[in-house]
Amino acid sequence: MHPIVRKLAAYGPLAPEEQAVLAGLGAGAQLVEGRLDLLSEGCVPDSAVLVLEGVACRYRHRRTGTRQITAYLLPGDLCDLDFVHLGRLNHSVATLGSCRVARVPREVLAGLTTQYPAVARALRLAKLAEEETTREWVMNVGCRSAIERVSHLLCELHERLRAVGWATKAGYDLPLTQQDLADTTGLSNVHVNRVLRQLRLMRVVEVGGKRVDILNLAALQEIAEFQADYLRPAVA
Amino acid sequence: MHPIVRKLAAYGPLAPEEQAVLAGLGAGAQLVEGRLDLLSEGCVPDSAVLVLEGVACRYRHRRTGTRQITAYLLPGDLCDLDFVHLGRLNHSVATLGSCRVARVPREVLAGLTTQYPAVARALRLAKLAEEETTREWVMNVGCRSAIERVSHLLCELHERLRAVGWATKAGYDLPLTQQDLADTTGLSNVHVNRVLRQLRLMRVVEVGGKRVDILNLAALQEIAEFQADYLRPAVA
DNA sequence: CGTGCTATTGAGGCGCATCAATCATAGTGG
DNA sequence: CCACTATGATTGATGCGCCTCAATAGCACG
Structure with missing residues (x-):
């Protein structure tokens, strides 16, 4: 089963049609080797990134050269639903190992959420989980x-x-x-x-x-x- | 001007009616002294918390007793738009100094966002800023x-x-x-x-x-x- | 005038960083 | 097939940044 379907189904039942549409997001997926930027700091993304296989991450560099990874993107993770509201990105997204990733144009994403409320809801919950995870990371490095x-x-x-x-x-x-x-x-x-x-x-x-x-x-x-x-x- | 109007107006123009409605959220505000929980870990909140004056925070305790603060809530901050989707909270929200806070029932919040798209959009942007802030904190304590x-x-x-x-x-x-x-x-x-x-x-x-x-x-x-x-x- | 909380300062020690060297593994070209 | 190279893993030695413990001082409060 496609990882995004599997992931979102955990937040509530999805109709077969919804599952099919979600699975279809991975249609144009491409293989990307490790250690490559998918989105670079300062860019203005016009599509979200969906990870199907492999491990990617968000990160930022300090001027001193040290790097801080602030999140991992695992199969089924969508990065990022809300960048469509953003201008310049202030962090980068890169693969760690080699990944299979698909780009999801913002119109596709917008259409998806308006047409399928259950999908929209699952995506919101997934985002909540992501926020909780970031807070957990603050706990982790903080204490x-x-x-x-x-x-x-x-x-x-x-x-x-x-x-x-x-x-x-x-x-x-x-x-x-x-x-x-x-x-x-x-x-x-x-x-x-x-x-x-x-x-x-x-x-x-x-x-x-x-x-x-x-x-x-x-x-x-x-x-x-x-x-x-x-x-x-x-x-x- | 009410702090939430002032804050949200920074994300885009708000009509006078929208400003008035937002300002109205602070109507039933109450004074809360410092070091009191507004929401406790494990509770199921039925309303968001709007800070009008003072400083509050999200925090969690470790079993060892140490505390980690994961966010500050300043005047104009709404905590939290999306808890309406949540069951048990896994962190607490407390005042630090004494605060003036208002409770915003989830129905009021839902009505606001459906009726006033500009408000909904500003709230989404405010939430994005909050997420960026949390990531910045990971950077801060991490490196x-x-x-x-x-x-x-x-x-x-x-x-x-x-x-x-x-x-x-x-x-x-x-x-x-x-x-x-x-x-x-x-x-x-x-x-x-x-x-x-x-x-x-x-x-x-x-x-x-x-x-x-x-x-x-x-x-x-x-x-x-x-x-x-x-x-x-x-x-x- | 105690009582409690916060701020301040000192002494000592530990956890983790830094620097540096060696080892392992995989890939590359001859 | 074997240097040759590059990258990451591993280990040791040394030092610093920050923690912990402890004591004192300042300040608000009843």
């Missing part, structure tokens, strides 16, 4: 230790990838370098490496070679104080 | 030093308060303790104190006694690498 931050990130990716069928209980593929993890968690690549070694020695999780093998999920979540509910806003 | 974080926060508050008439070039009132600043920036209260002392000795800004006096705005923005544009999404 957790290195091992907690890394563990939390691994938990979040596990949960989100599972929701779209790209992870099992045993683990998932993750085409990131340790430097990418460092730029996400606000740590140095060296320290990320040490944290991953510690987690490996603790027999909690093994991260290496673009693969995350989870040995003890409960322990990992315990370390991270991971509460998955922020990823799934309960529906009133 | 800036202590003095940079504090300076950036002071710049952001200055800019946002100026937009609604609660700050001048010379400074603004800020009813926060150093512990509040620490919980925002991911620092300890002790270190915030040292940073503020340093900024005072540098003749950049004086923070004390619920008041921020800006001595050298350019220097403050330079330290913070402050780019105000994230607060005002340019309109396409």
